[in-house]
Amino acid sequence: MRLLIIGRLDGELTTASRIAMSRGASVVQADDLDQGLAVLRAKGADLIMVDVALSVSDLVGALEAERIRTPVVACGAGADTRGAVDAIRAGAKEYIPLPPDADMIAAILEAVAADQAAFVWRDPAMEKVVKLAEQVARSDASVLITGESGTGKEVLARHLHQRSARRSKPFVSVNCAAIPDALLESELFGHEKGAFTGAVARRIGKFEEANGGTLLLDEISEMDVRLQAKLLRALQERVIDRVGGAKPVPVDIRVLATSNRNMADAVRAGTFREDLFYRLNVVHLRLPALRERPGDIIELAQHFARKYGQANGLPERGLSHDAKRVVLKNPWRGNVRELENAVHRAVLLATGAEIGPDALMTPEGDALGAEPDAATRAARTAEAVTRALVGRTVAEVEQDLILDTLDHCLGNRTHAAKILGISIRTLRNKLNEYTASGVAVPEPGQARPVAMAG
Structure with missing residues (x-):
């Protein structure tokens, strides 16, 4: 301090x-x-x-x-x-x-x-987000926080809680993407003894654990659609049903949710309930990527240098002028999380009175900001594409590919079928399936609709 x-x-x-x-x-x-x-x-x-x-x-x-x-x-x-x-x-x-x-x-x-300790900002782009967050913090309104991975969505959620009237009560976070669907219902709502194999005793879920305080549903867009219906009831009625329970349990919580995906697209694709989206999206806070708030980069880097210097018992060292230039030039595709890891490494590797550019390295040991060769770029691109597909079903990926291609062709079925390498009949059958399930499909001569019905 x-x-x-x-x-x-x-x-x-x-x-x-x-x-x-x-x-x-x-x-x-x-x-x-x-x-x-x-x-x-x-x-x-x-x-x-x-x-x-x-x-x-x-x-x-x-x-x-x-x-x-x-x-x-x-x-x-x-x-x-x-x-x-x-x-x-x-x-x-x-x-x-x-x-x-x-x-x-x-x-x-x-x-x-x-x-x-954890909430640092300086850039005007971030200032707008924080002002809106603090304006609504004392209400009980649900807040949806969106932004790329690593931008600090959970940090902002904690800031909201600390500025709310519930700050003396629990702040409970659950990562919806990290828990298998079969276990997430029990994790959220709890279960009674004997409700399923392995349920050897009653356990309260995150809703009850957060009672009186704030519940953060991190990466909520990854939640299974069937569980979304139960979540919607909990938000509307302020009661939850434990798995295997005989009677509802009242809860008093404020719900915050985060996602690194475009939620409107998820609704259109049928992977997220529209009614739940509107229930959560009373206030929407979009966290800009770190590259969109350059005024925060040096401030955050200095904060992390102090933090990890103290944590490792090392003398406090600031960034040299050349190190600051490297940090400002880097694109930070992993946002604040990537910056934090890079500065942590630099704190451990630095040997002089300041943290110099030679201490700023990638996890692979390359100089930060160094341009990788073509083969490395191709490998990293392939890895990123693969990582983006993990956790999604083949049907979901296929639907996005077909609709994006059709959008590119302005609804022209024949042209889209040629690009996709399928017959026009197969394409029409797929589109009929999507339309029947409520997914918006562009008509010939039109781009894919972007607005949802209210």
């Missing part, structure tokens, strides 16, 4: 500094606001403690102007009620009366550490 104290260190403020250091905080001091802002720009901080003798409103305004998200707590004489009120109104999160109480300072340090 890095604590920045803004104000002259004399008397009781010195005592507050000593208490913080005894609780494990690294303390830096600045005499005035200008010095404090200079420290933040150069080194950053996890928490700011400012004397109310200085202008808290000017400090908060300067932080907002520079998009510095460090929380502020104010401190001053215990009898200064007016100063305390003004500081909170100006944007301070807490007010610490002086002389300082050791337990209060410890509680604030712990709360900030838990709340701020």
